[in-house]
Amino acid sequence: MGNLFNMDNPFFQALSKLCDMLFISIAYIFLCIPIITIGPATTALYYAVVKVIRRERGYIFREFFKSFRLNFKKGAIIGIVLTFVFIILGFDLVYAWGLTEPDSSKGSLLMGVFIGITFLAVSFSIYVFPILSRFDMTVKQLFKAASYMSMRHIPYTLLMILVNALVVVIVIFVFPFIFIAPATATLINSLMMERIFKKYMPESDGPGEETGKDEWYLE
Template identity: 30%
Template sequence: MKKTENMFGFGGSFVGTVEKIFDIMALGFLWILCSLPVITIGASTTALYYAMVKSVKNNDGYVTKEFFRSFKLNFIPATILWMILAVMTFIMQLNVGILMKKSSGMVGLFFICFYALVSVYLIIVACYAFPALSRFDMNVGWILKISMYMVVRYIFTSIMLVIILVCIGAIVWKLPLLVFFVPGPIAFLMSEFLERVLKKHEPKVEEGGTAE
């Protein structure tokens, strides 16, 4: 009986789980709200990942406070990063559309496949880039470089990220209203894979307490 009371009492495992679920969903709604201007999607995504890892996974701070702290701190670099990746992806997709209408034969098919694969590659780069920006103190150029490297270096993680996005995309395609409820869970699930990668690139701290 006592064990059951502890589980359902304040600070118990059941209450803690419910609180985490609430925080995950709340962060998803914050992401949607702060992404509405479109140009702020980069800053919103960076803030989502930062708050998800710090507050939800590591139980450090309040989700709302950490979200807006990261949003404000990374707004400019995240916006630049978002614009670069969005424009490049748009150009790739534009090329695919043009080729599908005006080209034929194997050469046309080759370039359609090429631009489509580049688009997928850029999307995966984005999956690494904004979490990396939330974690590392680097300029946009270095964030892009390390993200492009991670896509290839950690190919298993990259494949898992694609699978997650495709599966969630298929579910939302069938049930569009779920788009309001999936951003938080997606970020939490993807962080399970991304954290293993990002931790490998954190500065190592020597015994004296200084980073290498």
């Protein structure tokens, strides 16, 4: 019976992680409402989910808001740019769809072009905020890195897009799932994203205690 109520029991550990995912997802949703904070909030979500939920380092809200604060400026800039890009693409897709009836060939051609551009934008958006959470880069370097990685690792990119799409579908049919959906999608995608990041990580000089750096991501 003593082990049943032990906080190190696998059941309680799993329950603790589930609660962390729920709380951080709700915080993320509220922080995305002002629009301008979508970028830094998405960056912080990835950082906190990987560091705390996967690697069990630190506390979920402390790590979340630490990353949110440190990456606010760059995250906000990228988030605003992407917001405008997706709004424009949305209008373009509607326009192309409207052309398919009077002129199917022209409409279909435009639809294909805009769908291709939308795919590139979605692929880019999946990578750019996790990259920002992990690497110290300028905005220009972030754009280059996200564009390169999303195309260089296209199988993983397609899988992560599929994961995000599946999560959206689940939310549509089971709306309460929205309150844990952000962390769920991030956690699943991180299983692939972290494999990609390891290819670009510099070699460690030694354990964190020796280097003075918190190199939890190299463990």
